[in-house]
Structure formats: structure tokens, C-alpha cells
Amino acid sequence: MNTPATKDTSKPVDRPFSPWRFARTEASKALITEAIAEVERYEECGGHRTRRRKQHDQETFELTVEAILCDLMHHALYRRPDAIYVTRSHAVLGGRNRYRPRVYGKTFPDVLNRLAAPELGWIVQEIGDSDWRQDARRTSIRPGPKLFARLDTGGITFADLGLACVAEPIILKSEKADFWDEAQVIDYHDTEETSLFRREMRDINDWLRSADIDYGTYKTDSSPVPDTSDRDLRRIFTRGRFESGGRLFGGFWQGMSKESRFDRLVIDGEAIVELDYAQMGPRQLYGMAGAVPAASDLYAIPGFEEHRKGIKVVFSSMVFRETPMRKMLRGSVGNFPKGTHISEITEAIIRHHPAIAHLFFTGVGHHVQRQESQIMVDILLSLKSHGIVALPVHDAILVASSNAMVAKQVMGDVFSHHVGLPGLVDVSSTYVG
Incomplete structure (x- = not known):
């Protein structure tokens, strides 16, 4: 190859x-x-x-x-x-x-x-x-x-x-031919499902357009600045199917660095906090398998406890790929001891997760991402009903600091509704490099 x-x-x-x-x-x-x-x-x-x-x-x-x-x-x-x-x-x-x-x-x-x-x-x-x-x-x-x-x-x-x-806030893209291929948008006929998706996105976008969101600048700033009126989100489905992908893209805050979000972003006149699901993908897999995780940290694999960052990269690839890897993944080589073969890592992950072993190398990751995206849409709509502005960043949200606890409860409830397991939510109020 x-x-x-x-x-x-x-x-x-x-x-x-x-x-x-x-x-x-x-x-x-x-x-x-x-x-x-x-x-x-x-x-x-x-x-x-x-x-x-x-x-x-x-x-x-x-x-x-x-x-x-x-x-x-x-x-x-x-x-x-x-x-x-x-x-x-x-x-x-x-x-x-x-x-x-x-x-x-x-x-x-x-x-x-x-x-x-x-x-x-x-x-x-x-x-x-x-x-x-x-x-x-x-x-x-x-x-x-x-x-x-x-x-x-x-x-x-x-x-x-x-x-x-x-x-158009609901976008359907073709399957990529290879890694560097750029997926093309596909026209489609509306169904009850796509019409519902569009209504949900328009409700969210209407809410965000009227929200009190600002970005702090200093007189000495000379770097690019975001346009805070750029708030419209679009939901992008992948592989030519509405059962795949569906993540939310757009909004000026998504292009900002994490450090800038904490340092400059203001919602309702307050500093922001970030709420992020812990181990979201693995817990979704357990929910799909109708099983309960035995470990508290699903990325802590015996024999590789000190290499959690690399495990996350390999784990994700095992979920999205349809065939086993034959060599180390780009971005993970430096995260494991020299000479470690990729099969040692994947076999260790499979041994540690027998309840979801049958889901690896099946391409189920695209369905996981689809479920993740619907979880995020439901979180945003639920918080809107509470009068709370939330800005999505893939599987995390940003809210005003005073709304952190309500947002955490909503995230937990929505995750439990979709997955059947409690949602684990981390709250961060400062940037940790």
C-alpha cells in the first residue's frame, strides 16, 4: 500500500x-x-x-x-x-x-x-x-x-x-475515496427525519443569533479576530447516509484555540466554563452492547497504563476502521515504548473489553458519532428551554459559569436517555495546556 x-x-x-x-x-x-x-x-x-x-x-x-x-x-x-x-x-x-x-x-x-x-x-x-x-x-x-x-x-x-x-443547515456528504479525498455534498429528497433535523437546527441557530456572546480584545491585539455574529451551525452527515456522522460545525468559537476561549469568550457577561463528556465513545459502545463497564477508566489498559494518550488514538481507530491495523498509526508512535507492535496494543484493548470486542473493526464509529451528534442537539435544545446559551464544540459545550451545574445535569440526563448509562461530565473553568 x-x-x-x-x-x-x-x-x-x-x-x-x-x-x-x-x-x-x-x-x-x-x-x-x-x-x-x-x-x-x-x-x-x-x-x-x-x-x-x-x-x-x-x-x-x-x-x-x-x-x-x-x-x-x-x-x-x-x-x-x-x-x-x-x-x-x-x-x-x-x-x-x-x-x-x-x-x-x-x-x-x-x-x-x-x-x-x-x-x-x-x-x-x-x-x-x-x-x-x-x-x-x-x-x-x-x-x-x-x-x-x-x-x-x-x-x-x-x-x-x-x-x-x-x-442549508442539513448537509449530506459522500464517502471519501481515500484519506486525502475531499467528500462532496450530495443533494437529497426531504423526509420527515431530515425535516425534523432542519427544524431543530433552525431553532438552535435562531437562539444563538439573539444570544449575548462577546469576544474580549486588547488595544495591542494585531492577530486575526473572530466575527462574533458568525453563529450559524450546520449538521454534516457523512458517507452518503443520515445514519453516519451528523456533527455540528460552524460558529466563530469553533475556530478559536481552547486557550482563547477561556481567555476571551464571554456569555451573558460572564466567563465561560467547558463541560466535556469523559470517555464518551467507549461508554456509548457499552451502551450499544447492553453492558456495563467494569472499570472506571476505560482507556487504562493493563500493560499500557502509562500510555493513555496513545491508547485513545488506537481505540478510536479500532472503532472506525473495518479492518485491523497492520502498522502503528500516525500520531501514536511516540506514545508507546519503542518496538511495540500495533497488534500487541489492539489485542490488549480487546482482552480488556470483552463485552464490546465484537464491535471493533466493524466501522461502528460512524454510528457512534451519529448518536453523539443527536445527544449534542438534544442538549442544546434542552438548555434553550432553560434559557441557557450553550456553544457546542463537538462533544463538549461552553456555557456561562453560573449555568455550569444545570448544564452538567442536562448533559448527564440526555446521555443516559440515549445510551442507557450515566453520562460522566468534566467541568473546566481554566485552560490547562
């Missing part, structure tokens, strides 16, 4: 274009109006258009200019060193599905080209490769000199930009 090439992590990673941003205030609207007028004059004087656009096409054109420039303004205000990647693929832009916004049409590349024209300089565009091979360069855009200048003279801030609440 060929070992996949190691990805270069030394360079900033471009982020995807968000087509949902819009000009919220008179200041940002004036900038967009100016850009639209300049593009139209450029088209007319340069002979790029011979007739006026139809009304529907004109509206789409204006919305496209607005979305591109607003996302780049947001990007510049965030002080990110990377670029934004976009698609110019006719296959993508020519199709219609639940995920495709109006601005993603066949004329999208033309609008990019107009804004990037040297005579205008609203954006800088680097056109990528036209094929889909691994590591092919994607087209990327950055703010141009004209946009930077107008940001400054217009005094544009985050408050001048809005984020439309029309993005």
Missing part, C-alpha cells in the same frame, strides 16, 4: 467562499453601489457587453458583486493571511440543488473577471487548474487595492456586514 504524501501545513490554508454575506448598512451599501457602477462602465466602455441585462439577470449580477465583495471585506477585517477559494467549474455552476445559492450561476466567473480587471482592482484573482487531480490549485481571490482603500475611507467594520440565514 502506498503511503499518502504528507500535506504541507506550513502555509495558511485558504477558506471557502461564503456566498451569503450582504451589505447591511448605508456605508457598505454605498461601497457596493460604487463597485457595481464601475463594473458596468467598464463593460460598456470596453465593449464587454452589447446590451443591458434582463431584470432577473441584473438582480443576480448585483447580488453576486455584493456577495463577493462583502465576503472579501469580512476576510480583510478578520485579518486572515490566507485567501478565499472559489469555483469556476461549469459543472458546479450550471447545476441546481439545495446547496447552490443564487450567486453561483454560469456568469459567476465573468463577475470575478470584471472585479479583477487591472483597470478596476476591486479583487485579486489567481485562476487555478481546470482539472480535478489531487493537489490541483483552486482559484483563489483576495481583496484588491481598490477594496482595501474603500474599506479604509468608508470606515467599514463587521457591523456593516450581514450574513443571510438561508444556507
